[in-house]
Amino acid sequence: MKLIGMLDSPYVRRAAITLTLKGIPFEHLSLSLSVFRNFGEFQSINPLVKAPTLIGDEGWQMVDSSMIIDWAESVGTGASLMPSEPAARLRALRLLGLALTACEKSVQIVYEGKRDENHRDPAWLSRVQGQLTSAYAALEQEATGRNGWLIGETLTQADITVAVAWGFTQLMQPELIITARHPALAALSARAEQLPAFMALPPT
Template identity: 50%
Template sequence: MQLIGMLDSPYVRRVAICLKLLEIEFEHRAISVFSGFDRFKAINPVVKAPTLVLADGQILMDSSLILEYAAGIAPSGRALLPNQGAARLNALQLNGLALAACEKTVQIVYEQQLRPLEKQHQPWLDRVQGQLLAAYAELEKQLLQSAVSPFMGSAEVSVAVAWSFTQLMLPGQISDEQHPTLAALAAQAEQHPAFISTPQV
């Protein structure tokens, strides 16, 4: 099984960390969708990261779908989400907010770094930045309302990966002081062996 994509993508990093938590063996191939476009296209014509290549050559893409598949093949007793009830709903909500934060960060980065300055649309940037701020405000609020748990699953991974990604790509836009619970969760997660062995840079 091969995971294709760069770890500076929060989606690739999310999958890689979760696969390690599930104790699923895989080979990581760091191929960029930009500088390695042709190499990536030879593996997956859609050129979408992350791409998971199965042992029989079949491919999966989209981080959430890859993790859904991974949950079905994980060793017994390994899980990424609580089984049921309020804890499961909370984890799904955290995942959704974290993925929204990743998406909005990517949109801002692409607009600012890939589009020529004269073609950048400030009203669009303002809207996306507002959505990014809202996602992190909701994450902070939801984490404050959640019971503290030692469980490390896809929700905690997604939140920590999203926070670290935004801090790396948009430094200063989302402050630790306004999101102390988020910042603390991410700092603690980044000390976990699965995170340490999967650095974003």
């Protein structure tokens, strides 16, 4: 089994960490989507050129980190990374929505920065930055006062995705989301990054 995509993508990294935690062996192929680097090679494997792409040993392909994670839950080993109790599951889904919004807005800002300066839209960029700030404000509120993980004492997919999102934003936009203003998220991410699955898959 192969997982294609750069680990500096939060979507690739959350999928890779989940596969590892669920005991599903895979080979990681670190191909970039950049037209100047591995675009042609990636396209020859998957014409969609979408990361992450998971390729099964039988030759099937799957894209989108949430789909890959859902599949991993159904075939992997160990306890589920998603709570089954309704109230806890609702909280996990809410947190995932916030974290994935943070990922999306961070990625949008990165790509806008790659555009020629004359073609950038300052008003749109300001709106996206506001959405990013709001997502992290909500996540900080949700994380404040939590002595364990975000949902009890057990690591869940919410913790994985929030920590990966935080790490990506700090890598790409540390000037927008200040660590000192988000101490609970910074602490959660630091704790997660000490886990073997996170350490084995750094965002390089």
